[in-house]
Amino acid sequence: MSQGQQKSAFGLSFDPRALTDLLQAPSDIRDLALAQLQDIVNATRFGIHLTGDLEGYRKLVVDSRREWRVVYGLRIAPEGAVHQREVHVVAVRPRADNDVYDEVGRRLGMTRRPLSARTHAARSRSPQLATRAPGFRSPLPSSMPGMPRPAQSPAHRPAY
DSSP: OOTTOOOOSSEEEEOHHHHHHHHHSOHHHHHHHHHHHHHHHTTSOOOEEOOGGGTTEEEEEOSTTSOEEEEEEEEEOOTTOSSSEEEEEEEEEEOGGGHHHHHHHHHTTOSSOOOOHHHHHHHSOOHHHHHSOTTOOOOOGGGSTTSOOOOOOGGGOOOO
């Protein structure tokens, strides 16, 4: 090993379809992605954690326009490998319309579109709604003690 090289912390593997993605990407994106993957393998950079259905995977924002993503996971390397863990690249694709995340879901065998934690929370029922008894109605603010009452019209004044 020469003086300028450092020992890598992880092995590197590609889903065959991710390798095709990389080869079909524009040359500038391919170069940037490979440089960033080298940093990941050397443990000098780490991607951003994905959430929701893709928890356990990470993403790299490849370009300055933030249009391309690399999605990868860390996993135990095959027996007999030099490293104990490896970076496994699942997809290298454009982010447009969440294409990359949909494709990762398909490649991982998900039958539905993967949801982020934020999307799941937005679609779920609020826990506060479930805690109220059925038929419970909050009192009108005007009937609560200490609250101002609406003015009555002169036609509805009680006679003395």
